[in-house]
Amino acid sequence: MKNKINKVQEAEDTEEIEDTEEIEEAEENEAKTYVSEEVKKRKVVVPGEVIVTGEDYLPSDGTKRVGKDILANRFGLAEEAGRVIRVLPITGAFMPRRGNTVLGRVTDITFHGWLVDIDSATSGFLPIEESPRFISKNEMDQFLAIGDVVAAKIMGVKAKGIDLTLKSKGLGKLENGFTFKVSPNRVPRVIGKEGSMINMIKEKTGCSISVGQNGWIWISGENIDNEIKARKAIDFITEKVHMEGLTDKVEEMLNGN
Amino acid sequence: MAMKSTNLTINTLKRMFKEGKRFDDRKLDEYRKIEVSYDVSNKAEGSARVKIGKTEVIVGIKLAPGTPYPDSLDKGNLMVSGDLLPLASPRFESGPPGFAAIELPRLIDRAIRESHIIELDKLVIKEGEKVWTVFIDIYPLNDDGNLIDAACIGATAALKKAKIPELNENGTADYEKKAKKELPISEGIEPLSISFFKLGDSIIMDPTREEEEACEARITFGLSKWKKQYMINSCQKSKEATFSSAEIEKMMEMLPKKFDHLNEKLKKFF
Amino acid sequence: MAIKRTDGRSLTELRPMIAKVGVIPNADGSAIFSFGDTVAIAAVYGPKQLHPQHMQDPATGILRCTYDLLSFSVHDRKKPGPSRRSQEISKVTEWALSPALDLQGFPNQVVDVQIYVIQADAGTRTAGINAASMALAHAGLPMKDLICSVACGKLDKDIVVDLNKDEEDFKDGEGATDFPLAKFATSDEFTLMQLDGKIQPERVKEVIEAATEACKEIYEVQKKALKEVVKH
Numbered sequence: 001m002k003n004k005i006n007k008v009q010e011a012e013d014t015e016e017i018e019d020t021e022e023i024e025e026a027e028e029n030e031a032k033t034y035v036s037e038e039v040k041k042r043k044v045v046v047p048g049e050v051i052v053t054g055e056d057y058l059p060s061d062g063t064k065r066v067g068k069d070i071l072a073n074r075f076g077l078a079e080e081a082g083r084v085i086r087v088l089p090i091t092g093a094f095m096p097r098r099g100n101t102v103l104g105r106v107t108d109i110t111f112h113g114w115l116v117d118i119d120s121a122t123s124g125f126l127p128i129e130e131s132p133r134f135i136s137k138n139e140m141d142q143f144l145a146i147g148d149v150v151a152a153k154i155m156g157v158k159a160k161g162i163d164l165t166l167k168s169k170g171l172g173k174l175e176n177g178f179t180f181k182v183s184p185n186r187v188p189r190v191i192g193k194e195g196s197m198i199n200m201i202k203e204k205t206g207c208s209i210s211v212g213q214n215g216w217i218w219i220s221g222e223n224i225d226n227e228i229k230a231r232k233a234i235d236f237i238t239e240k241v242h243m244e245g246l247t248d249k250v251e252e253m254l255n256g257n
Numbered sequence: 258m259a260m261k262s263t264n265l266t267i268n269t270l271k272r273m274f275k276e277g278k279r280f281d282d283r284k285l286d287e288y289r290k291i292e293v294s295y296d297v298s299n300k301a302e303g304s305a306r307v308k309i310g311k312t313e314v315i316v317g318i319k320l321a322p323g324t325p326y327p328d329s330l331d332k333g334n335l336m337v338s339g340d341l342l343p344l345a346s347p348r349f350e351s352g353p354p355g356f357a358a359i360e361l362p363r364l365i366d367r368a369i370r371e372s373h374i375i376e377l378d379k380l381v382i383k384e385g386e387k388v389w390t391v392f393i394d395i396y397p398l399n400d401d402g403n404l405i406d407a408a409c410i411g412a413t414a415a416l417k418k419a420k421i422p423e424l425n426e427n428g429t430a431d432y433e434k435k436a437k438k439e440l441p442i443s444e445g446i447e448p449l450s451i452s453f454f455k456l457g458d459s460i461i462m463d464p465t466r467e468e469e470e471a472c473e474a475r476i477t478f479g480l481s482k483w484k485k486q487y488m489i490n491s492c493q494k495s496k497e498a499t500f501s502s503a504e505i506e507k508m509m510e511m512l513p514k515k516f517d518h519l520n521e522k523l524k525k526f527f
Numbered sequence: 528m529a530i531k532r533t534d535g536r537s538l539t540e541l542r543p544m545i546a547k548v549g550v551i552p553n554a555d556g557s558a559i560f561s562f563g564d565t566v567a568i569a570a571v572y573g574p575k576q577l578h579p580q581h582m583q584d585p586a587t588g589i590l591r592c593t594y595d596l597l598s599f600s601v602h603d604r605k606k607p608g609p610s611r612r613s614q615e616i617s618k619v620t621e622w623a624l625s626p627a628l629d630l631q632g633f634p635n636q637v638v639d640v641q642i643y644v645i646q647a648d649a650g651t652r653t654a655g656i657n658a659a660s661m662a663l664a665h666a667g668l669p670m671k672d673l674i675c676s677v678a679c680g681k682l683d684k685d686i687v688v689d690l691n692k693d694e695e696d697f698k699d700g701e702g703a704t705d706f707p708l709a710k711f712a713t714s715d716e717f718t719l720m721q722l723d724g725k726i727q728p729e730r731v732k733e734v735i736e737a738a739t740e741a742c743k744e745i746y747e748v749q750k751k752a753l754k755e756v757v758k759h
Contacts, residue, residue: 044754047627047664048672048713062669073629073671075664075753090757092667093555093573105263117261121575121636147264159585159634178269180280180467185667218265224273231280242757298646299564301599311552315645317599338598340607344570344641346553351593351639394598394607396643398568399551432602 041080044090045072051085062087094184094214096120096162100154101171103179103212104164106144111137114144116152119181119214122161126152130165132172149174149218151210174210177220177227184215186238189246197237197247204254205230229254267456267471274459281465286511288406288463288519293414293526302436303419307411309463311401313345316393316411318419320440322382322430323390333380333388337366339395339408346400346466360495362395364405364450365412367491368479369393372448374416376441387428389421391440402469403462405477409450410523417442417527447527448481448490451515453508455498460508462515474498476508480516487513529685533693534563541677541689541741546657546752548665556666558752560658562689564648569658570641571666574630577637588633592621594642594655601647616652617642623656623676623709623719629669638668649692649705650678656709656719661749665756673749674718675742676709679734681726686733688741701725708738712746715739 045051050069059065062074063085072078076087089095096102096118104118116124126144128135135143144150151171152164166172182190190211191198202209207221207230217234221227233250240246277285289310297304301317323334339362341349349358369375380389393415395408420436454464454472464472479491489512494500500508529538536542542563551557554570561567577583594617596605609617620642630638640663642655656676664670680690683700690705697703704724710717717735726734 044757046673046750046753047670048711049750074667074669076667077757089667091549091556091665093575095667105261121573121633123576149263149265174265176265178266179263180266224269224276224278227269228273228278228280232282235280298566298597298599300601300646304599315597317597319599319604321604338607342641342643343572343593343639344551344554344568344643347572347575392598392604394604396597399553401553 041078043078044076045078045087046075047072051078051087052080056083058084060084060086062089090185091183092185094120096122096154096157096214098154098156100213101151101211102154102164102214103149103151103174103210103216103218104214105179106146106148106150108146109140109144114140116150116164118152118162118164118212119216120162122159124152124154124162124164126150126164126166130155130163130167132166144173149179151212151218170210174218174220177208177218178231179216179218180231182215182217182234182238184213186241187211187213187215189241190217190234190237192247197250200247200251201230201233201254204251205233262467262470266467270468270471271457271459274456274461279461279468283463285459285461286515288522289465291410291519291522293410293523295414295418300432301415302422303415303417303440305411305414305418306398307407307414309403309407309410310465311399312403312407313398314395314404314407314411315398316395316408316415318415318440319392319394320389320419320421320430321392322387322424322428325381325385325388329377330385331381332377333375334390335366335370335375335377335393336390337362337369337393337395337412339365339393341400341404342396345397348400360493361405361408362393364477364479364491364493365393365395365408368409368448368450368481369412369416371479371490372446372481372488373483374413374443374446374448374481376443379441380421382424382428391416391419400466402464402466403452406450406452406463409448409479410519413448414523414527416440445485446481446483447520447523448479449516449519450477451480451512451519452477453511455500455504460504472496474500476500478508478512480512482516487516530682530699532682532687534691536689538685538687539737539740541744542691544745544748546661546748548661548752548756554662554666556662556664556668558658558661558665560654560661560749561646562648562650562654563691564646565644565650565654566646567642567644567651567654567658569643569655569662571638571659571662571668572641573638573666574633574636574668575639577635583635585634586631588630588636588638590621590625590628590630590638590640592617592624592640592642592659594620594644594652596644596647596651600644600651616655619719619721620652620656620659624659624663624674626716626718627660627670627672627674627711628663629671632669638663638666647692649690649695650707652676652719653678653707653709657745657749661753664753671711672714673712673746674709675712675745675749676707676719677738677741677745678705678707679738679741680704680706681724681730681734686730686737688737706734708734710738710742712742712749 104116303318556571709719
């Protein structure tokens with residue numbers, strides 16, 4: 001019984017920290033995907049399309065310069081922020097990047113660490129020394145067993161695999177609740193401006209929620225009804241991502257039964 | 258390869274089903290919205306597209322003159338095939354068919370064949386020598402669970418709209434000419450596949466992919482109506498978990514109701 | 528005098544085109560494209576780990592295409608499973624599309640493109656390439672350009688675009704020449720060339736010009752479909 005109470009306490013602690021973590025994450029995303037003050041124009045472009053013409057512009061992610069033109073190098077939303085031009089993906093598979101927080105499932109334990117499926121092309125590897133505290137080789141499965149779900153951060157993306165770490169705030173094993181997947185490109189919308197969307201869902205449902213950049217989301221609440229409510233709100237956001245007044249609609253949904 | 262369901266999710270679903278709850282608010286025995294449309298391919302003698310929620314399957318019927326089987330010289334032939342194309346899901350692999358790809362057309366074959374919806378004895382061109390072969394081909398376009406039930410609706414729908422091509426003088430089919438003659442179908446039989454899925458002690462119907470993956474057993478019944486009576490034409494229990502006699506009885510009670518309910522929903526399409 | 532096309536089209540007129548992306552929710556990218564009665568659907572999965580391992584290229588990701596006809600897409604039912612024809616078309620499709628892709632950032636990985644013809648009335652490989660090009664873009668992959676494809680040809684002495692099935696079987700005079708082509712949408716680089724029939728070398732220039740014009744129209748249709756993903 002005592003053990004149980006400790007666990008709950010622990011979970012709450014992590015949740016607290018997680019919150020700040022996600023807001024940081026969200027801000028990062030905001031900067032990437034939503035209209036900030038300095039963003040002038042956004043439009044959907046196809047590969048090869050000329051976005052802007054002029055020597056002053058600087059090609060960034062998803063673009064390249066050909067002569068005076070800046071061309072789209074992928075399909076997505078072209079954004080002009082000052083002189084910087086980039087194309088943000090709006091569809092497609094998760095492309096892992098250093099610094100992404102992801103959720104994954106432990107698939108195997110090796111001598112050196114844990115193999116973690118993070119639903120990307122190459123699997124993740126969590127070296128034993130990247131656990132938040134010292135873990136001896138013979139207690140690895142007590143810390144993380146096959147089938148366990150973890151929130152981890154990508155340290156590096158290599159040809160052969162992705163290196164993960166738990167040495168940061170809000171990372172670690174996720175207990176209770178459930179996981180599900182949304183399109184990774186919808187993650188910024190789920191989080192919302194400065195975490196506004198996800199924080200509203202957390203507030204209204206009382207659930208702990210962890211959102212991975214790979215589109216995997218973990219929800220754990222006091223009771224199933226609240227968990228279902230939170231999940232439905234998130235599913236709604238990802239379905240109606242282009243809807244006007246989405247935040248209000250979601251709020252309405254969460255206020256109702 | 259897509260990520261497998263986590264134990265957390267499986268345990269949550271188990272708890273939810275126990276309380277009669279689902280993420281999309283459906284009752285445990287409730288199907289998602291079903292839509293049927295026709296004329297997927299004008300090269301087929303009949304074709305249908307079935308959507309159950311996000312699951313989508315297309316079924317085409319082809320007819321070709323062929324030789325009868327030695328044990329049924331006075332009947333046309335039926336052949337059901339299909340493929341789980343890697344187009345439809347990251348879980349479907351290229352190469353030799355896996356078990357699910359073998360099982361799907363076999364289950365539809367039994368449900369359709371044993372219901373006798375196709376009057377095969379009317380498909381004889383020259384007795385003992387030449388008969389029509391009815392080919393049913395099934396292709397999922399998007400797998401979001403419960404493919405077998407969707408495929409069977411597609412097969413029944415496509416059969417109901419199928420036509421028999423004209424014959425050339427040399428005995429081959431003239432596919433260019435617009436076929437007018439309808440495929441001989443026994444009315445009122447409406448074979449359907451009705452599957453039950455089990456997780457823990459709960460039994461659910463029409464699972465999404467997420468739910469289906471968590472389930473520990475499936476039992477599929479081919480059901481039809483024969484002389485105004487409900488008839489089970491085929492059945493298969495799949496996966497390791499077991500069904501108790503009480504559960505089987507419960508399902509027997511549910512089958513006719515579900516059959517009528519589904520047919521009622523499908524009436525506007527058939 | 529120029530020949531009359533059976534469906535009343537002018538020599539340079541394409542059949543009506545329909546294009547849509549996002550038709551297979553499970554896929555990372557997907558599209559459907561039709562030229563008249565020819566309908567092709569394509570799904571993209573990846574980048575993902577390439578198996579078997581010995582096929583992996585540590586220098587770059589690779590593209591893998593599968594093209595096939597659904598059994599009921601043609602009058603004489605096609606036996607399920609790859610034929611020599613479909614394997615050849617799969618390979619030339621791969622070569623038609625890969626120059627537009629930049630998969631160097633995905634070593635040892637593969638992008639799988641699945642193309643299936645639902646209804647066939649000539650031009651299935653070109654419809655398939657158009658669908659696949661849109662699906663690859665829809666999958667958000669690094670790409671230089673879209674690929675547009677059309678089957679041009681010659682009926683007796685006339686250069687025509689987008690042959691239908693009747694025209695493929697045209698027998699008069701010099702008969703029918705089927706000349707499927709694919710090219711970059713915004714430059715004059717060609718990525719697919721196949722030919723069946725008889726055509727004088729000096730007339731190929733006309734075919735190239737006709738294809739270039741046709742591809743402009745195809746590009747507009749592809750672009751519009753892709754941009755419709757974001758509805759305002």
